[in-house]
Amino acid sequence: MSETQTLHAAFAAKIDAVLDALEAEAVLPAGVARGNVAVEPPRDPAHGDLSTNAAMVLAKQAKTNPHALAEKLVEKLSTDPLIEAAEIAGPGFINLRLDDSNWLREIEAIAALQGDYGRSTRGAGRTVNVEYVSANPTGPMHMGHCRGAVVGDALAALLEYAGHPVVREYYVNDAGAQVQTLARSAHLRYREALGEDIGEIPEGFYPGDYLKPIGKALADEFGDSYVGAPESEWLTIFREKSVAAMMDMIRADLAMLGIHHDVFSSEAVLQAAGKPEAAEAWLRSHDLVYDGLLEAPKGKVLEDWEAVELPLFRSTRFGDDQDRPIRKSDGNWTYFGADLAYHMQKAEQADELIDIWGADHAGTVKRIKAAVAALSEGQGKPIPFDVKLVQMVQLLRNGEPVKMSKRSGNFITIADMVEEVGKDVVRFTMLTRKPEAQMDFDFAKVVEASKDNPVFYVQYAHARISSTLRKAAAEGITPSGDHLDLLGVDEMSLVKQAAQFPRQVEAAAQAREPHRIAFYLYDLAAAFHAYWNLGNDDAEKRIILTDNVDLTASRLFLAVQVAQVIRNGLALLGVEAVEEL
RNA sequence: GCGCCCGUAGCUCAGCUGGAUAGAGCACGAGACUUCUAAUCUUGAGGCCACAGGUUCGAAUCCUGUCGGGCGCGCCA
Numbered sequence: 001m002s003e004t005q006t007l008h009a010a011f012a013a014k015i016d017a018v019l020d021a022l023e024a025e026a027v028l029p030a031g032v033a034r035g036n037v038a039v040e041p042p043r044d045p046a047h048g049d050l051s052t053n054a055a056m057v058l059a060k061q062a063k064t065n066p067h068a069l070a071e072k073l074v075e076k077l078s079t080d081p082l083i084e085a086a087e088i089a090g091p092g093f094i095n096l097r098l099d100d101s102n103w104l105r106e107i108e109a110i111a112a113l114q115g116d117y118g119r120s121t122r123g124a125g126r127t128v129n130v131e132y133v134s135a136n137p138t139g140p141m142h143m144g145h146c147r148g149a150v151v152g153d154a155l156a157a158l159l160e161y162a163g164h165p166v167v168r169e170y171y172v173n174d175a176g177a178q179v180q181t182l183a184r185s186a187h188l189r190y191r192e193a194l195g196e197d198i199g200e201i202p203e204g205f206y207p208g209d210y211l212k213p214i215g216k217a218l219a220d221e222f223g224d225s226y227v228g229a230p231e232s233e234w235l236t237i238f239r240e241k242s243v244a245a246m247m248d249m250i251r252a253d254l255a256m257l258g259i260h261h262d263v264f265s266s267e268a269v270l271q272a273a274g275k276p277e278a279a280e281a282w283l284r285s286h287d288l289v290y291d292g293l294l295e296a297p298k299g300k301v302l303e304d305w306e307a308v309e310l311p312l313f314r315s316t317r318f319g320d321d322q323d324r325p326i327r328k329s330d331g332n333w334t335y336f337g338a339d340l341a342y343h344m345q346k347a348e349q350a351d352e353l354i355d356i357w358g359a360d361h362a363g364t365v366k367r368i369k370a371a372v373a374a375l376s377e378g379q380g381k382p383i384p385f386d387v388k389l390v391q392m393v394q395l396l397r398n399g400e401p402v403k404m405s406k407r408s409g410n411f412i413t414i415a416d417m418v419e420e421v422g423k424d425v426v427r428f429t430m431l432t433r434k435p436e437a438q439m440d441f442d443f444a445k446v447v448e449a450s451k452d453n454p455v456f457y458v459q460y461a462h463a464r465i466s467s468t469l470r471k472a473a474a475e476g477i478t479p480s481g482d483h484l485d486l487l488g489v490d491e492m493s494l495v496k497q498a499a500q501f502p503r504q505v506e507a508a509a510q511a512r513e514p515h516r517i518a519f520y521l522y523d524l525a526a527a528f529h530a531y532w533n534l535g536n537d538d539a540e541k542r543i544i545l546t547d548n549v550d551l552t553a554s555r556l557f558l559a560v561q562v563a564q565v566i567r568n569g570l571a572l573l574g575v576e577a578v579e580e581l
Numbered sequence: 582g583c584g585c586c587c588g589u590a591g592c593u594c595a596g597c598u599g600g601a602u603a604g605a606g607c608a609c610g611a612g613a614c615u616u617c618u619a620a621u622c623u624u625g626a627g628g629c630c631a632c633a634g635g636u637u638c639g640a641a642u643c644c645u646g647u648c649g650g651g652c653g654c655g656c657c658a
Contacts, residue, residue, distance in 0.1 A: 298583060
């Protein structure tokens with residue numbers, strides 16, 4: 001067994017073994033379906049450390065009632081020396097209270113594994129490709145990209161920690177009309193850099209000042225040779241140069257958030273390699289692409305609608321409202337046509353795919369899922385594919401919406417945000433809400449130093465531990481695990497909270513919900529703050545007792561492990577733990 | 582009109598894929614600093630889990646419908 005088997009998993013295995021035994025005794029039918037058997041900590045700690053619904057779920061199959069079956073289970077579980085008590089409760093729950101030795105060993109496990117405590121092999125080496133951000137390379141990263149970027153990055157880290165090789169990927173849309181507009185806008189700035197008065201930036205061009213340095217660089221490189229030249233001579237080169245510059249800028253913005261991708265896939269390269277043609281050919285050979293008339297969009301009245309014959313993908317076969325064109329009437333690929341080929345390419349290199357999209361792209365989920373489902377059939381293996389939609393963030397300042405106008409490029413960039421409130425605040429705040437719910441981000445509130453602000457609350461717990469260790473060191477006491485048996489019931493409840501971490505990681509990874517880690521850390525911090533304050537009422541419960549070195553060393557040892565778990569959790573969120581506030 | 586997401590305490594939100602008496606924070610009431618950081622803790626009050634049906638031992642959670650809010654809906658990206 002791997003060294004990271006969790007306490008929780010170990011007891012789940014014990015219960016499984018008992019069910020095996022009951023099968024052997026024909027109390028349960030052979031091969032009984034156990035899919036719904038759950039082993040988890042009860043909500044109410046008074047009910048014990050672990051609880052299972054096995055008797056309730058299996059009673060019908062065993063042709064008996066839950067209580068009778070529970071008695072058989074309890075009988076066997078009670079003989080385990082690591083189980084202090086097994087009791088039947090409520091409609092047939094079995095509550096287990098674990099022997100304290102389990103928890104003491106868990107403290108030692110944290111100490112031994114350190115940064116790897118909570119890491120698991122559950123992912124079984126299955127490679128997951130996580131595509132996130134993928135903002136168009138036409139300007140700096142702004143707020144609209146931020147949440148998806150943070151959620152995608154935390155999810156990638158979480159999956160990695162749970163045993164998946166992870167590819168962090170960014171799809172660069174460098175082949176469409178928008179990057180042509182970028183090139184033309186850069187050409188304006190190029191002429192400006194050469195001294196021409198270009199006046200107001202016309203409609204249909206990107207107005208932002210961020211293109212000025214690009215214009216300057218182009219002027220430095222090419223002189224005035226493209227000033228009066230026809231577009232055909234400079235469009236491609238200007239496009240490539242400005243996209244490259246935009247991507248440098250985007251990478252720098254992402255780096256401010258601590259985000260780094262492994263792979264940047266270019267749409268232009270994908271097309272040059274003929275990937276969309278290959279996808280089309282395969283789909284046509286399976287009757288999944290046909291030439292047909294594109295229907296007018298439903299529910300909208302369009303006077304100028306003209307049905308045109310186009311190559312259409314049969315996404316209706318997979319639940320979409322209508323079949324979707326993969327090429328435009330000028331023969332070029334639609335965004336969808338190229339994206340389809342792109343997903344095919346990703347699927348060749350990974351076992352599972354996850355896309356993180358903004359909620360404004362929700363309308364295209366069905367067609368891309370349809371496409372991957374179709375490709376799945378072609379590959380002869382299912383390609384698990386998940387699109388996570390990240391809802392909008394509303395920016396506020398003291399409760400007032402922050403105004404943004406796209407015109408004149410006056411929007412809040414990620415760089416602005418990070419400079420104002422800091423990377424850790426941005427990341428943690430974005431992860432304290434489930435991604436599919438809308439959220440407000442109030443610049444004033446997120447920097448508040450109070451328990452209303454989870455970032456500080458968790459950081460404060462870590463800082464308090466650091467400060468305690470400094471104080472103890474000054475008293476000449478260092479943490480030691482030699483006398484952990486001196487620890488009492490208050491310490492046990494803190495350990496129990498810390499020991500939930502591996503299970504939380506697994507559950508969060510399985511559900512693809514990194515925000516669960518943030519909420520868990522808040523709870524762990526609360527448990528520590530509560531433990532700390534016991535010393536306010538009872539001086540004997542203070543961590544540092546200069547007249548009891550062994551107990552103090554043991555409490556410090558525990559505190560060190562709690563800090564370790566906080567660090568491990570924060571690391572998954574990409575937030576740094578601090579030594580002091 | 583259609584699709585997707587959301588609706589839980591006065592406010593902001595959790596709720597571990599169907600479990601036991603639905604939980605936190607803010608705000609409100611009452612308490613705890615000669616201290617290892619009171620940036621914290623303890624405690625009280627506060628609920629038709631939007632509404633109506635259904636599924637089953639059991640529903641905030643799953644299904645159907647209604648209402649309310651958000652996002653989206655051309656060969657754009």
